Amino acid sequence: MTEYRQIVRKWVKPEDLNQHGALFGGRLLQWVDEEAAILAVAQLGTTSLVTRYISEINFSARADRGDLLELDFRVQAFGRTSLTLTCRVENAVTGQEILTLDRIVFVAVDDNGQAVPHGRTEATAGTERLRQR
Template sequence: MRFLSRRLVMPNDLNFAGSLFGGRILEWIDEEAYIFASCQLDAKSLVTKHIGAISFEASAFQGDVVEFGLAIKSVGRTSLTVTCVVRNKGTKQNICVADDIVFVHIDAESRSSTPHGKTKAELDSIKLEAPE
């Protein structure tokens, strides 16, 4: 799994207990997973169809840097399924795991699903640049 981006936990990201709000982390996961999927497919016309199991494993607090690891789980004719792990950059402890995030490639005008033309083998061979 490649950890491709990072975010700083700011005061407006916290819940009443002073830890990272679950809704904020889900928003970030959806955005990061979309960016990953659209870069893999070289397509912008993707929609989130499904997010499967979500497991919150640890807390993050103001000032923590969290990083997002993403990997392709499966490739369909019109879809791409990814997994996302969010972890604390300093401790490497997993904060949240979101499995089975399904994106569907759509026609920009008709909004109906359309083949994206990629295979898992093609996508697995893509070399990604990760931040240092």
């Protein structure tokens, strides 16, 4: 499989901070899940998918107001009904790692929430699969 990666940048704003003046961990996880889902939708060609699994979460450094973060996603594997991604979040200015997730698994589902085969085996750089439905 050809490696595919996508980098998304997020600016830490005052509304993203916790009571200690650092980026609220839940906000970062929200960003990761949302951006990973967008990537999964483009890869699988369907909006009918769910986040099934996120690996252990370990915040290795804090991010502060004004920091520019890079969320670096990579397609790790296609399963019959699933897509597995990885994500590394780092401070774009310092290069310091903020968070790494070894596995984020999305599963294509039907109207009843049951897993269904998606038929994809290779990554794509665009959104053309959404238009092929």
